[in-house]
Amino acid sequence: MDSGEIIAKCLAAGKEAADMVRARFGQRHNVSHKGATDLVTEVDVAVEARLRESLGSIFPDAVFVGEESQRDGWNIPASGYCWVVDPVDGTTNFAHDIPLTAISIALCRDGLPVLGIVEAPMLKETYHASRGGGAFLNGAPIEVSKAASLVDCLVCTGFPYEFGANLEGIIARLRAVLPASQGLRRLGAAALDLAWLACGRLDIFYEDGLKPWDMAAGWLLVEEAGGRLSDFYGAPLRFGGSLLASNGHAHEAMTRLLRQSAQ
Numbered sequence: 001m002d003s004g005e006i007i008a009k010c011l012a013a014g015k016e017a018a019d020m021v022r023a024r025f026g027q028r029h030n031v032s033h034k035g036a037t038d039l040v041t042e043v044d045v046a047v048e049a050r051l052r053e054s055l056g057s058i059f060p061d062a063v064f065v066g067e068e069s070q071r072d073g074w075n076i077p078a079s080g081y082c083w084v085v086d087p088v089d090g091t092t093n094f095a096h097d098i099p100l101t102a103i104s105i106a107l108c109r110d111g112l113p114v115l116g117i118v119e120a121p122m123l124k125e126t127y128h129a130s131r132g133g134g135a136f137l138n139g140a141p142i143e144v145s146k147a148a149s150l151v152d153c154l155v156c157t158g159f160p161y162e163f164g165a166n167l168e169g170i171i172a173r174l175r176a177v178l179p180a181s182q183g184l185r186r187l188g189a190a191a192l193d194l195a196w197l198a199c200g201r202l203d204i205f206y207e208d209g210l211k212p213w214d215m216a217a218g219w220l221l222v223e224e225a226g227g228r229l230s231d232f233y234g235a236p237l238r239f240g241g242s243l244l245a246s247n248g249h250a251h252e253a254m255t256r257l258l259r260q261s262a263q
C-alpha cells in the first residue's frame with residue numbers, strides 16, 4: 001500500500017467513527033466513572049472497539065494504544081508502528097451535549113506521529129496531516145496564525161482530572177497568562193484545541209498531564225501546519241511531559257512567561 005492509500009483508508013475509518021459519535025450525540029448515555037470526574041460512556045467504548053478493528057485491518061502489525069483499553073498505563077514503543085487513539089476526546093463535553101468533541105487517531109513510527117486525524121463529528125470537520133505532507137481541514141490546506149505578541153494571542157489550555165499537587169502550578173500559570181494574552185479559553189477537548197491551533201483559530205495551547213491519545217494526532221497537525229511544539233520551557237516535546245504548542249512566532253515569549261510563573 002502506498003502512503004496515499006493508507007491515508008485514504010484511515011480517513012474512511014475516522015469518518016465511520018465520526019458517524020457513530022454523531023448518531024449518539026444528544027442522547028441519554030450510560031456514564032460511568034474512571035475517577036471522581038473522569039467519565040466514560042458506552043460510546044467511548046464502542047468507538048474504540050470499532051477503530052481497533054478498522055485500523056487493525058489497515059496495519060495489522062501496529063500495536064494499538066487506546067484510551068479505554070490502556071487504563072492501567074501506556075507505553076508508546078520506541079521502535080515500530082503504533083496506533084494511538086482517543087475514541088471520544090472531550091467526553092465531559094459529550095456527556096453534557098456540548099458539541100466540542102473529537103476523535104483522535106494517530107499512527108506513530110519509532111515513537112513519533114507520522115499520520116494524524118482529528119474528527120470533530122458535530123462540527124463536520126476532518127483534520128488530517130501526514131509527516132512531510134502538510135495539514136488539511138476537510139481537504140483544504142491549513143496553516144497556523146501569524147500573531148507574534150502575546151497580547152495578540154488567543155491562548156487555550158486544559159486541566160487534568162487529578163489536580164493533586166498540580167493545582168498551585170495551574171493557578172500560577174493562569175495568573176501569568178490571563179493579563180498577558182488576548183484571552184484564555186478552556187474548550188475541553190485537547191485534540192480539537194491542537195487542530196484549532198493548526199488552522200489558525202487559536203494562537204497558543206498549553207496543558208500539563210495530557211496522555212498520548214490526547215496529543216499524538218494534534219502534535220503532527222500543528223507541526224505540519226507550520227507551528228512549533230515543546231514542553232513548557234522549550235525542551236523537545238515527548239509523550240508524558242508538559243505540552244506547549246504555538247504558531248511559532250509567540251513560542252519564546254510564552255516559554256519565558258511559563259518559566260516566570262514557576263518561580
Ligand code: IPD
Pocket residue numbers: 067086088089090091092157158159160161187188189190191207209210214
Ligand atoms: C480530556 C480532554 C481535556 C483535557 C484533559 C483530557 P478526555 O480528554 O482532552 O480537554 O483537558 O486533560 O484528559 O478525557 O475528554 O478524552
Ligand code: CA
Pocket residue numbers: 044067086087088089090091
Ligand atoms: Ca477520551
